[in-house]
Every structure is written in C-alpha cells, then in structure tokens.
Amino acid sequence: MALELTAARPYPALLDLPWDVPLEEWPEEILAALPRGISRHVVRFVRLEGRVIAVKEIKADLARREYTMLRNLGRLGQPCVVPVGVVSGRTTAAGEPLDACLLTRHLQFSLPYRAMLSQTLRPDTADRLVDALAVLLVRLHLTGFWWGDVSLSNTLFKRNAGEFAAYLVDAETGELHDSLSDGQREHDLDIARVNIAGELMDLQAGGLIGEDVDPVDVSEQIMTRYRSLWEELTKRERFETGDRWRVEERIRRLNDLGFDVGELDITTDIGGTEIQIQPKVVDAGHHCRRLLRLTGLDVEDNQARRLLNDLDAYRAATDRQNDDEELVAYDWLTKIYEPITRTVPASMRAKLEPAEIFHEVLEHRWYMSERRGEDVTIEEAIVDYVATVLPDKPDEKAVVGVDTESIPVRARTD
Template identity: 65%
Template sequence: MTPDSQRLQITAASPDPALLDLPWHIPLEDWPAETLAALPRGISRHVVRFARMSGRVVAIKEIGETVAYREYELLRQLSRIDVPSVEPVGVITGRRSPDGEPLEAVLITEHLQFSLPYRSLFSQSLRPDTATRLIDALAVLLVRLHLAGFYWGDVSLSNTLFRRDAETFAAYLVDAETGDLHDRLTQGQREYDLEVARVNIIGELMDLQAGEFLEDDVDAVAIGDALAERYRDLWRALTETESFGYGERWRVQARIDRLNDLGFDVGELDITTDVGGTTVLIQPKVVDAGHHSRRLMRLTGLDVQENQARRLLNDLDEYRAATDRQREDEAFVAHDWLTEVFEPAVRGVPKDLRKKLEPAQIFHELLDHRWFLSQQQNRDVPMKETVKSYVRDILPQRPDEQSILGVQAGDLRDTDMIPRVEDDQILG
C-alpha cells in the first residue's frame, strides 16, 4: 500500500491542503526529522509530535478515533467562548501503514507560540517564586474554565502551557480529553477538579525535586494547597453576594472596580434591597475575563495578554498626563500613543530579533529597561536611547522563545534533560 492509496478522512473547520503532504502512513513516533519542528519536550500519555506545515507549526497527537473527535469538538467549543486553550485544527482517521496495518487517528492543534511546558521552565536555575507564579496562573485558568461551565477532570501542570504575561504567566489548557462542558458546574464538580489539581501538582513538584530541577527545601504540599486557596479567593471575589447598608451605595462601584483590577468585566449585577430599604445585596451575574486586554484592543487594536495590556495602558495613561491631554477623547490619545510611542519602539528592534518575544512583551521589557537606565543614570532616559541599549545589551542574548525567567529553549531541544514518556507534551 502506498501513501496515496490511503483512504484518509480529514475533519477540519478550515482544511489546509498541506495536511496531505505529511507522512500519515508512518507511525507518529517514527516521523522523519525533516518534517518535525524541534520544540521543548514534556511528558505525555500519548505520542505527540510538532510538525511544520504551511509556514506554521502544529501539534499532532495519536489517540483513539472516538476520543480524538470528542476532544476536537470540546476545543472548538472552548475557542468559541474565548477560554485560553489551544486552537484545534482537525482530526485525521483512516491511516494505514505501507503493509496495510491500521494506525491510530490523530488530533491536530495549532502550536501555541511563545509558550513552554512547566518542565522547561524548571530545567534551569530560576527565581524562587516561579512555582508560585505558575500556580497563580493555573488558578486563574481553572476559575475561568469553571465560570464557563467546563469540568476539566485532569487538572495538572502537565496539561497546561504557560506564556509570559509581563512579570507573570498566562496559562492555557492543552488537554481536554477528560473534560466536559455544562451549563453550570456544581460545587462538587468544582471541588473535585480542585482536589485533582492539588494532588497532581504536589506529585509533579515532588517529581521535579527527585530530578533535581527543584530545590529540596521547596514545600510541594504547601504550593499545592496554595492553588486551592488562590482559587477559592478568586472564586469568592467573582461570585459571592455582598451585603452592605443602604447608605453605602458607593460600594457597588467599589465592587466593580475590584473585579476590574482582577482582570474581569462585569456584564450584569443583581442588586436587591430588603423590605425596609436599609440593606443592599449585590452579586455579579455575568463575569468575563480580559478587562484590560479588551480595553486596549478597543483603543488601539493591539491583541495582548491581560497583564501586558495593564502595563501598556499604564504607559498610555502616563503619556496622556505628560502631554496634558486628560480632557481629550481617550481614543484619539490612544491612537497618538500607538503611532508615536509603541510602534516606533517596537520598530526600533531589528526584524531578526523581533521573533524572540511578542511585540507587547518587548515593549514591557523596554519599559523595565528604561526604568533601570533612568535609575542608573539619575535622569529620564528617552525611549530611543532605551531601545538602542536594549537591542545592544539585552535582546541578542535571548534565544528564540526564551521565557521571561531565562529558560533557554534552544538548550532544551532534543536533549535528555527532561524525562521522556512517549515524548512531547502539547496536548497531554
């Protein structure tokens, strides 16, 4: 049997003809190196490979046909409701080897650019609070999933990818295999997901300690417990009913402001008073994540992570004050900031170096570098000087896809630094 004689069935929302060029007649673990993209490896239950296709990189996971179709549909649903997760490309079935042996179906997703599995983040010497920041990101992701009615079923660091977001991380779901989408989750479902997460994370951190990727004095149990605490604090802030006196109506706006500070928008509030009109109850009805990123998108068209957006908006506010334009329409000021500040700064970085970091992350680091230079030189260093210094002294030292904490992705590729269990992790 030749590759051309296979009866492949391709299910994809936007089929790419380049899919037919990949060697589907070969078991995934035996794919030739010229087809593959070398990216940081993690742990997976399944055989997973990164492949180049039409100038992009996709992740391909061998999995049972029924499970592949189910996960594909779940990822499509999560994408439609704007939950941070990998984008599904399609499912391919009907694969056979040259001698006619059936091969497993595959699920294909887009590779999440500028992201790394957690093991890559711990493979070199990192800041002591790395684990805490990863846990914070995972807690936010879990809350967002639960608010959307998604029951994960297998929450873990291994099933998550992390992307830099200013000085923090943003977490993305990469394995929906055990998940399920409901109109609303029960408290029991949420608590079960949370307990699974806590136990899995403790085990993963202990495994890192055994592999000498994490210091022995790090309390894995305390970090696992911190996830549950962070989750419950955030869930209460987003969903609990607040009661206050009728004369304290200012607390309605204070509640909204607090939720905005957490990065969430309030679409509707349920406000009721008691019979005597002396007590007010307030509860958010619709809560959506991405308050700052949506505001920045509306003002400038920039599509960035939440904390990056917060940082860029702060710089926009400083620009507005410095140019004495507080009373002007914010949209006009934002346009001028984009064309006079943001775009010239990013364009000041040579094209061959821009692929190392996302533009918003480059600008965030430029702001940090400008502050450092200004402190060092005891003067307000202009952005043009800052860009020259950053391009000369900082950015060239960073490999492509380097994390903000100094992980050198190039050092992680095709090495034995990370235990190999049927290879790459991008989908779990």
C-alpha cells in the same frame, strides 16, 4: 479503511504528511523541534502552510470528542489551544490499523512548564505558574467546564508582563455543563493539588528546581489562590442603600483581578434598606479589550494593563487629558509603541512578543533611572535593553529549544 479528515478549515498540505507511519517514527526533516511537555500520548510538531501544528496520536473517539470540546471552549472565549482537525482511518502500508491524530495550532510564544523551569528564571517561578493555573481553572469553572485532569503538564504558559497566562492544552477528560457543583470544583482542585506536587517532585529529581522548594507547599497554593479568587468573583455582598458607591468599588476590584463584570444581580430587602450584589456573569480580558479598542493591539491582559498605564502617562505628560481618548491612543501607538518595538533588530524579534518586549523596556527604563537618579527616556532605554538584555533571552517563538521529554523523570503523574 479510507483515510478520513475532519477539519475546521481546509489544509491541503495535510494530505502530504505520512499518515501511514506511526507518529513516533515520523522523519525528523518534517518535524519542528519545539519543546514538548510530558504526555501519555505521542505528540509531534510539524510546519504546515506557514503555521506550526501539534499532532497528538490518540484513539479516534477521544480525538473527535476533544476536537469538539476545544471548539466549544473556543466559542466561549476560554484560553485554550485552537483545534485544527482530526485524522482517522489511518493504516500502515501493510494494512495494520493506526490510532487517529488530533491536530491543534501551536500557541506562539508559549512553553510547557518544564521548559519554563529549565531556563534561568526568578526563584518564585513555580509559584507564579501555579497562580496562572488557578486563574485558568476559575475561568473554566465559571463557564461550567469540569477538567478532570488539571495539571501543569496539560497547560501551556505565556509571559504576561512579568507574570504568566495559562492556556488549556488537553481537554480529553473534560466535560461541559451549564454550571458546576461545589463537589465538582473541589474534585478538580484535589486532582490539581496531587498532580502539581508530583510534577514538581519530578523536576526536583531532574535537578531543575532546588531542594529548598517544597512541592507539596507549592501545590497547596492552588487551593488558596483558587478559593480567594472564586469568592471575590461569586460572593454576595450586603450594604446599605446609601452606600451604592460600593457597587463601583466591587467592580473595580474585579477589574483589578483581570475580570470584567458583564452583569450584576442586585436585589434589595423588603424595606429597601439593604442591597445584595453578586457578579452574575463575569469574564476576563477587561484591559486587553480596552487596549484592542483603542489601538488594535491584541495582547495578554497584564501586558494590556502595563501598556494602558504607559498610554495614560503619555496622555498626562503631553497635557491631553481633555482630548479624545482614541486620538491620544493613536498618537501613542505611532510615536511611542511602534517606534520602540521596531527598534529591535529582526534577528532578535523571535525572542519575545512585541508587547512583552515593550513591558520589559519600561522595566529597564525604571532600573536605569533609579541607578542614575534621573529620568531616562524610553528611546535611550530600548537601545541599552537591546544591547545588554535582549541578546541573552531565549527564542520563545523560534522552532528550536530543549525537548523537555528528554529531561529525567522520576514518576509521571498523568
């Protein structure tokens, strides 16, 4: 059988990889030592034309199906890894058939949950990861995507201004529908609850989280978080026609959750005395789209919210509330944001994304000001941050780190 390559764009260097060798036996010199999560399949990372590509060994029909699903989710603007291609028709030098490989682009600055929890993080990190997964699940369900295997293992996490943003990694079992029934959504939630509890029990057995953490209680949080967010996004609301300001209030609440209202379904009763409002089309990214429009910075939504707050503070401090917003944003970008992020030495720039560093510098400035009882400039804060905080941060972009497959596992949930 001839080797067959299906790819969204040509990568000539793909042909140089040892496709006639089982993925588990690929030589270390061609691999990138990124942290890996638990997977039922063999997964390896390789450098390819300046990028890091994840290679997953899987049956050919499943690889093609997942490749197509990831492309469809990407077109719908959902947070997921970017598919690169599928390699099938693999055989060993002796002619023995090998499974196909699904290729996806590694998400920079992201980590699997086991690597996140192996670092020294806040005690509530597990709670925040579950919150991020709940937001991801709501987004996917609003699109009509039934996951079928919701878990922390099938998700990557990126820092997002002190919180985390979650990205779908494994779409092998997923199905895309026009919309989901309540039963389909509840099925995904039940799968998530069971899987998360099992994954946290594994971490406890490996000594990565304390005995004071109750895996069952933490896993139950995804049910509460998901349902409250789903209700806010989809519930119908009735009010008097004279209270039309509440339409704006509802939109603001959705924006504060990180969702933008694309369309509203507004109906009145026969007498015209009451109005019903329901967000008909919602999408995430309100803050990051505004920041992108103003500055060209493409960051996570919580990061965008924090940067926009600083931009607004800069506008007020310079008494430019009546100036054109785009001009003020350009001055903030060139006089504040870029000089601060460029202050970081080249040797430390792989530790965090520039937007995350800027967010942490703002936090650091606040703590410095609180200790001193007086305002500290951002220029002074970045110098102190680089000297005292950043050196101890792990390199989240670098191709080094803990291989989380080596952490003891009590029982796999997938």
